[in-house]
Amino acid sequence: MGYRSEIIAGVPIKDKKEALSIIDDWDAIGECKDRKFFYMRADFWKWYQGYPDIDKFENFILDNDERFLLGLGEDGAHHTDYGDSVEHDIYVVCNVEIENPTIKWREIENE
Numbered sequence: 001m002g003y004r005s006e007i008i009a010g011v012p013i014k015d016k017k018e019a020l021s022i023i024d025d026w027d028a029i030g031e032c033k034d035r036k037f038f039y040m041r042a043d044f045w046k047w048y049q050g051y052p053d054i055d056k057f058e059n060f061i062l063d064n065d066e067r068f069l070l071g072l073g074e075d076g077a078h079h080t081d082y083g084d085s086v087e088h089d090i091y092v093v094c095n096v097e098i099e100n101p102t103i104k105w106r107e108i109e110n111e
Contacts, residue, residue, distance in 0.1 A: 005079065007042040009061060009069045010088055022057045037088065047071055047080070058082070 011019045013031060016038040028041040047054055061069045061082050068083025070092060078092050085091070 002046050003048075004044045004074045005042075005047040006072045007040075007045060007047055007070065007080075008085065008090055009040045009057075009067070010083075010085065010090070011038050011061075011064075011067045012036060013038050015064070015067065019057075019060065022060055023053055032088075035088065039088075044074070 009019070013036045016031075019038065019040065023040075026040040027043045030039045030041075031037065032039070049055060049058070058069065058080075061067045065083065068085045068088070068090075069080055070082075070085050070090065071078070071080030072092055073079050076094055078094075081092075
């Protein structure tokens with residue numbers, strides 16, 4: 001099956017056609033007219049350097065410092081971070097979730 005990732009990329013709208021000519025089967029796309037930016041999202045994709053389309057897309061992103069690319073692995077590892085996604089209010093956030101409702105937690109007081 002292989003390691004899977006969530007990928008978020010963004011490019012100026014003027015670069016949209018070129019971005020989609022490299023990879024055109026994203027799970028979601030969007031635009032922000034105010035920022036004149038085009039965004040792409042992939043969920044649960046195999047994103048490995050060495051794959052020709054991946055390498056070509058990453059090089060495309062790196063060719064212009066206005067573009068960005070984030071990659072977050074299925075294990076929570078933040079493996080790719082090119083450009084400035086924070087400028088677009090896109091962040092990587094890590095947390096711990098406990099889904100076992102039968103655990104009886106109690107606070108420990110430090111003396």
